[in-house]
Amino acid sequence: MTLTMFTLNAFYGLALAMNMFIIASGLNLIFGVLRVINFAHGMFYMFGAYIVFTVTKSWGAPFFVGVLASALALGVIALVIERLLLKHLYGREHLMQLLFTFAIVLLMSDAAKMIWGTDQYSVGYPPGLGGAVSLGFVVLPQYQLFLCIVGPLIAVALWFVVDRTRWGRVVRAATQDREMLAALGVNVPMVYAAVFTAGSALAGIGGALAAPRVALVPGMDATIINECFIIVIIGGLGNLWGSFLGALAFGFVVQFGTVWAPNWQDVLPYVLMLVVLIIRPWGLLGRPEVG
Amino acid sequence: MPQSRYLIASAIVILLLALLPLSGSRYAIDLTTEVLIYALFALSLNVLIGFTGNISFGHAAYFAIGGYGCAILLTTYNWPLAASLPAAVVLAGLVAAVVGYFCVRLTQIYFAMLTLAFAMLVWGVAFKWKEVTGGDDGFTGIKMPELLTSPVAYFYFTLAMVTVGVAALWVICHSAFGLTLVAVRENSVRAGFIGIDTRRMRWAAFTVAGAFGGLAGALFGMYHRGMYIENAFWTESANVLIMVLLGGIYSFIGPIIGAAVLHLLQTFTNQYTPYWPTVLGLILLVIVMVLPDGLIGLVSRVRARWGRA
Numbered sequence: 190m191t192l193t194m195f196t197l198n199a200f201y202g203l204a205l206a207m208n209m210f211i212i213a214s215g216l217n218l219i220f221g222v223l224r225v226i227n228f229a230h231g232m233f234y235m236f237g238a239y240i241v242f243t244v245t246k247s248w249g250a251p252f253f254v255g256v257l258a259s260a261l262a263l264g265v266i267a268l269v270i271e272r273l274l275l276k277h278l279y280g281r282e283h284l285m286q287l288l289f290t291f292a293i294v295l296l297m298s299d300a301a302k303m304i305w306g307t308d309q310y311s312v313g314y315p316p317g318l319g320g321a322v323s324l325g326f327v328v329l330p331q332y333q334l335f336l337c338i339v340g341p342l343i344a345v346a347l348w349f350v351v352d353r354t355r356w357g358r359v360v361r362a363a364t365q366d367r368e369m370l371a372a373l374g375v376n377v378p379m380v381y382a383a384v385f386t387a388g389s390a391l392a393g394i395g396g397a398l399a400a401p402r403v404a405l406v407p408g409m410d411a412t413i414i415n416e417c418f419i420i421v422i423i424g425g426l427g428n429l430w431g432s433f434l435g436a437l438a439f440g441f442v443v444q445f446g447t448v449w450a451p452n453w454q455d456v457l458p459y460v461l462m463l464v465v466l467i468i469r470p471w472g473l474l475g476r477p478e479v480g
Numbered sequence: 481m482p483q484s485r486y487l488i489a490s491a492i493v494i495l496l497l498a499l500l501p502l503s504g505s506r507y508a509i510d511l512t513t514e515v516l517i518y519a520l521f522a523l524s525l526n527v528l529i530g531f532t533g534n535i536s537f538g539h540a541a542y543f544a545i546g547g548y549g550c551a552i553l554l555t556t557y558n559w560p561l562a563a564s565l566p567a568a569v570v571l572a573g574l575v576a577a578v579v580g581y582f583c584v585r586l587t588q589i590y591f592a593m594l595t596l597a598f599a600m601l602v603w604g605v606a607f608k609w610k611e612v613t614g615g616d617d618g619f620t621g622i623k624m625p626e627l628l629t630s631p632v633a634y635f636y637f638t639l640a641m642v643t644v645g646v647a648a649l650w651v652i653c654h655s656a657f658g659l660t661l662v663a664v665r666e667n668s669v670r671a672g673f674i675g676i677d678t679r680r681m682r683w684a685a686f687t688v689a690g691a692f693g694g695l696a697g698a699l700f701g702m703y704h705r706g707m708y709i710e711n712a713f714w715t716e717s718a719n720v721l722i723m724v725l726l727g728g729i730y731s732f733i734g735p736i737i738g739a740a741v742l743h744l745l746q747t748f749t750n751q752y753t754p755y756w757p758t759v760l761g762l763i764l765l766v767i768v769m770v771l772p773d774g775l776i777g778l779v780s781r782v783r784a785r786w787g788r789a
Contacts, residue, residue: 226589278768283589284535288725289768291718295761415600415714422593456604459597466594470586 190448196327198444204333206440207340208399212413213420213432214347215391221427222364222384225275226283228290231414232297233263233389237396238405239301242310252315256397263393264386271385276378294414298407307407312400332401339398343391344433351429360384364427419462425475434473438465497639501632509635511747515740516642517699522723522735523649524692529721530729531658532685533665534584537592537717538599539693541579544606544712546572546694547701548613554702555623556612565641568698569691575602576690577683584682596714603712618708622701638699645695646736652688653732661685722760726767728774737775 190198216230240262241255250258270293278286313319318332351357362370363380371377403409420439424431439458446457471477500512525539549571553564579598583591606613613619628634652658660681663671668678701707710716719742727738745763749756771778 274765274769281772284725285768285772288722288764291722292761292764292768295757295764299755299758299761411715415596418593418596422590426589452608453604455607456601459600459604462593462597463601466586466590466597467582470590 193327194448196324197329198448199441200327200329200337201333202441202444203437204336204402204440205444206436207336208395208402209416209420209439210340210433210436211343211398212392212395213417213436214343214429215388215395216417217388217421217424217427217429217432218347218351218391219385219388220421221429222360223279223381224283225279225286225290225385226418227388228287228414229270229293229297230290230389230392230417231410231412232294232301233267233392234396234399234413235301235405235410236266236297237263237393238312238400238403238409239305239310239396240393241397241400242312242405243305245312246310252312252401255400256394259393259397260390261393263396264390267389268382268386271382275385276381279381294410298410302407310405312405314401336398340436343394344429347429416458419458423462423465423472425472428472428474431472431474494639494643498636501635506631509631511744513631513635513638513703514747515743516638517696517703518720518723518739518743519736520642520645520699521693521696521720522727522739523646523732524689524696525720526724526729526735527649527653527661527685527689527692529724530731530734531653531661531665532682534587534682534686535592535721536583536595536686536689537714537721538579538595538597538602539689539720540712540714540716541595541599541602542572542576542690542693543697543700543716543720544602544707545575545690546697547707547711548606548619548697549694550698551619551622551701551707552612555619555621558623561625561628565695565698569695572694572697573687573691576693577687580683580686580690584679584686596717599712599714599717603709603714606707606709606712613707613709616709618706619701620706622705624702624705628702634703638703641695641699645692649688649692650732657681657684722764726763726774728776730773731776734774734776741775 212230212234215233216227219225219227219230237259240259241252244250244255244258245252275286275289278289314332318335320331321328322331322334323329349357351360359370359375359380362375363377363384367377370380416439420435421432422435423438424433424435438461442457442461443454446454450457465473469475497512497516501509521539521543524542525536528534528536528539546568549568550564553559553567554561557564559567579595583594583598586594607616609615628637653661660671660676663674664676664678664681671681672678697707697711700711720739723738723742724735725738726742727736728734742760742763745759746756749759753759767774773781
């Protein structure tokens with residue numbers, strides 16, 4: 190493998206990692222606070238991608254309006270789901286919550302079939318990001334470069350909000366002791382609703398940003414949700430930088446796996462998760478579970 | 481405990497099932513064969529879920545190993561059924577023992593995710609090891625013994641095998657071992673205090689679940705004359721999990737009921753509408769929102785309400 194090829198693959202791996210991080214960070218945030226494993230997250234991602242398609246192709250709006258629309262739409266959908274149904278399940282076992290989100294997956298997958306049919310769609314690169322940048326020995330596509338910038342930006346923004354603001358302090362407190370937080374006068378259900386909304390909006394954004402990279406087909410949610418689980422689990426459930434690290438590991442394993450072991454690329458991420466879980470059962474940056 | 485009553489009830493059910501071919505309906509025979517196989521599959525998973533409280537997200541792996549194992553031994557290696565079926569069950573159990581060794585070190589969601597990872601690995605092997613498994617074309621053309629080629633004969637064979645499997649699981653679940661598992665589920669710390677090696681118990685349960693899942697898979701493969709990679713995919717694991725939960729995890733027969741209801745419902749729904757996922761989604765919502773202990777739980781609540789024990 191020449192230096193050019195290596196750089197190009199590493200770069201594509203990084204772009205994939207950043208796109209995946211944006212999606213997985215939402216899943217991770219929701220798990221960290223609500224302790225809910227949201228199976229519907231992949232579906233939210235798929236809706237995000239489809240919404241960008243509709244907004245840009247059918248309505249002729251610019252790509253970034255589509256991204257915004259996806260974020261908003263998914264936020265609203267998530268808020269409705271949370272307020273109507275999910276909020277009744279917080280006290281229940283993990284299993285019930287997980288089944289609940291699986292039910293949402295099934296309902297939304299049929300809804301998507303009714304709205305968009307089963308055809309395959311594609312979304313073009315946004316104008317101004319469809320070109321390439323030359324570094325002399327290698328030429329990098331602009332859109333992937335753009336992803337490599339947005340990913341870390343979102344990571345830092347999330348870190349800042351959760352670790353450095355008052356609102357973030359409330360969110361972190363909610364992960365520690367819900368009852369004590371409520372006793373201090375914080376409206377905990379609202380915190381939960383806000384986190385679920387924000388996390389789902391991230392799935393929408395991630396899906397919207399993935400739309401130019403991938404084919405829009407029914408079933409694209411199923412692959413993504415497993416990959417997000419892998420990323421979040423590798424990094425350690427609930428840990429933001431863990432997810433970032435997990436996404437990087439995932440991106441590189443998939444990209445270089447495609448080159449070196451093209452037959453096994455679908456399985457390699459699972460092997461990665463296996464190895465990590467056997468060596469560090471709670472993920473790279475996770476802490477052992479209590480109780 | 482009126483155990484004789486259960487015994488009589490099961491005998492009647494088995495007898496009624498055995499009379500089914502008299503109806504002469506090929507459709508009824510095929511559907512019942514499928515239900516029997518899924519019932520055993522769901523029941524095997526419940527050894528893990530109901531009795532140890534560990535949720536496996538990769539139970540389809542053992543189903544697939546049993547199915548592929550039996551199919552390959554019968555067809556590629558020309559083994560007789562009497563050898564390949566037990567061998568497939570043992571193989572599924574062995575793989576479950578290896579996987580379980582790693583999985584039982586974890587609990588809850590990490591446990592579930594590790595089982596999923598292993599299952600996807602099995603799926604990947606079935607997908608990519610084309611020479612042996614047939615890859616994504618599936619493994620077709622299973623050589624069946626002459627005796628079992630007719631649907632009625634296979635129905636009786638399945639009925640016999642499932643009866644043996646269910647009986648074996650009943651004995652296992654109601655033995656001292658099964659009660660120990662319940663103790664581990666209810667409070668693993670206290671179970672540890674009274675000298676139970678909790679991890680080892682969960683490991684044993686994992687292996688048992690895998691072996692019986694393998695038996696169900698072997699029956700399934702022979703029934704369809706083929707195994708396909710979808711049978712190892714995680715959606716299959718989710719499906720069997722839903723069967724178990726629909727029936728109810730805290731009773732022995734719950735998963736059997738769940739498997740029957742879900743499979744029949746799916747078959748009938750598919751005749752009228754392509755929107756089975758919506759129906760299943762609504763069923764799940766009902767389970768989660770109002771029926772957390774499944775259909776069996778509903779029945780006992782209704783009975784309690786009307787003053788009957």
